[in-house]
Amino acid sequence: DVKVTQSSRYLVKRTGEKVFLECVQDMDHENMFWYRQDPGLGLRLIYFSYDVKMKEKGDIPEGYSVSREKKERFSLILESASTNQTSMYLCASSLGSREHYEQYFGPGTRLTVT
């Protein structure tokens, strides 16, 4: 089974702190994604990556950056956390082939910025 893990289930940070959220997948997937999930808004894509050291902006990249130094690991960085970044953050991964295209999700990190 595909396993996607996230470094923390719950995180509380102060405004202005630098925050790192880490995601690791164990199935050699090419593609990795970061979403935030808010009630009534569904999942919104922050960034995604098709390969090591490659990244693409999603729909809401402002205030975030990402890093993918190894294929299995995709990090989301909040350079200076703000209260409007309080949310559930979901990481996902998928293979790049046409035949295997669904996303596999991690358990999520609930981030609270005070």
Added chain:
Amino acid sequence: AQTVTQSQPEMSVQEAETVTLSCTYDTSESDYYLFWYKQPPSRQMILVIRQEAYKQQNATENRFSVNFQKAAKSFSLKISDSQLGDAAMYFCAYRSAGNQFYFGTGTSLTVIP
């Protein structure tokens, strides 16, 4: 960008009954994929069912089936013989040919014993 619309924020169903969750999408692509994901309370999001746009036959996975109407851009999920474990948030998702995913806002399903 593609949009995915789930017009039912909340639905409820009696245990053992059938319920249909609605999803519509907007796209100009002809080659794409559609999914329904389930997110139980405080648990991981999992795939329920997938549909390739080039396939006319509706996908089925045990008690879950879809009604895919390509011309109408509609992709509804039918859950038969509903069980308590089906209670969850359900998300409709669209995957473009460029491998970008778009999600609806979700439908919260309650199963009444």
